Amino acid sequence: MSIEWYIVLSSLLFAVGAMGILIRRSPVVILLCLELMLNAGNLALVAFSRMVGNQQGQVFAVVVMVVAACEVVVGLGLIVALFRRKLPLDVDELRELRG
Amino acid sequence: MEEVPFFIAALGALGGAIGVVAMRNPFYSVLALIVHLFSLAVLFLLLSSAFVAAAQVVVYAGAVMVLYVFVVAYVGSGEESAWNPIPGQRLLAPLLGIAIFTELAIAVLASSLLALGTDGPEVGAGFGDPAAIGKLLLEKFLVPFEASSILLLLAAVGAIVLASRRDGGTSELEPVPGGASGAGSPGTPRDSEPGDPVPGARPATSEGVSA
Numbered sequence: 001m002s003i004e005w006y007i008v009l010s011s012l013l014f015a016v017g018a019m020g021i022l023i024r025r026s027p028v029v030i031l032l033c034l035e036l037m038l039n040a041g042n043l044a045l046v047a048f049s050r051m052v053g054n055q056q057g058q059v060f061a062v063v064v065m066v067v068a069a070c071e072v073v074v075g076l077g078l079i080v081a082l083f084r085r086k087l088p089l090d091v092d093e094l095r096e097l098r099g
Numbered sequence: 100m101e102e103v104p105f106f107i108a109a110l111g112a113l114g115g116a117i118g119v120v121a122m123r124n125p126f127y128s129v130l131a132l133i134v135h136l137f138s139l140a141v142l143f144l145l146l147s148s149a150f151v152a153a154a155q156v157v158v159y160a161g162a163v164m165v166l167y168v169f170v171v172a173y174v175g176s177g178e179e180s181a182w183n184p185i186p187g188q189r190l191l192a193p194l195l196g197i198a199i200f201t202e203l204a205i206a207v208l209a210s211s212l213l214a215l216g217t218d219g220p221e222v223g224a225g226f227g228d229p230a231a232i233g234k235l236l237l238e239k240f241l242v243p244f245e246a247s248s249i250l251l252l253l254a255a256v257g258a259i260v261l262a263s264r265r266d267g268g269t270s271e272l273e274p275v276p277g278g279a280s281g282a283g284s285p286g287t288p289r290d291s292e293p294g295d296p297v298p299g300a301r302p303a304t305s306e307g308v309s310a
Contacts, residue, residue, distance in 0.1 A: 062232065
């Protein structure tokens with residue numbers, strides 16, 4: 001299986017995640033789509049590390065996983081805080097910071 | 100015979116990703132993401148990186164997805180309205196997705212990386228197993244490893260501060276009726292706004308602990 005297939009799949013997954021962020025309005029689903037994009041990046045990292053025959057890309061993928069976990073924890077904390085304040089869970093209505 | 104598991108896993112990953120975007124109920128989106136993550140773990144195994152695959156299953160499908168499921172169950176899986184704030188958004192977004200995909204594919208495949216068309220070099224049995232990755236993490240990448248652990252600690256503290264129960268001046272829309280911790284004065288001068296979570300959170304966390 002040549003590496004090209006993995007790279008094409010990774011860019012396809014990234015595009016699907018980006019499309020989801022543009023389409024969906026629920027903050028939870030937007031976080032899920034962010035996960036999709038990060039995982040597509042991870043797949044590309046691991047595929048390139050296999051292509052070079054070097055394990056450092058896999059270490060990078062593990063660090064990306066850690067960063068994704070942090071982002072999820074903070075994002076879900078924000079969503080719970082929004083829910084507690086009885087604010088609408090819809091990114092089109094949360095537009096106070098819009099310039 | 101590497102093609103069959105690759106295409107099965109690729110179909111699973113792609114179907115899961117499309118399911119995340121297309122499902123109207125956030126709970127089903129979370130379940131679709133779990134399918135996606137397991138398929139990606141299979142792909143990582145095919146790329147002979149066992150440790151990343153195991154971490155994917157344990158960290159993502161085990162821990163992060165449980166967090167998602169709890170939050171979706173807590174917040175309630177309200178379905179989105181079909182109201183379309185930007186005209187043509189649902190039409191333009193897939194076009195932009197296709198544009199991103201074409202761009203990425205051209206950028207990578209048209210590059211002169213000769214090894215892209217090959218299966219990659221022959222690697223030994225120890226490639227990507229936990230021993231090799233752990234040796235790299237603790238010897239060559241010790242500083243990024245420690246930095247990521249500090250980042251995890253900061254994220255945990257930040258999530259507790261953000262999601263802690265706070266009663267004083269919760270929202271200007273509708274005050275929370277009778278908070279659980281019973282802080283006497285709802286109109287405390289320190290109005291905690293969404294913009295500055297840290298100063299407002301100081302008294303709130305102590306209340307949350309005592310409650």
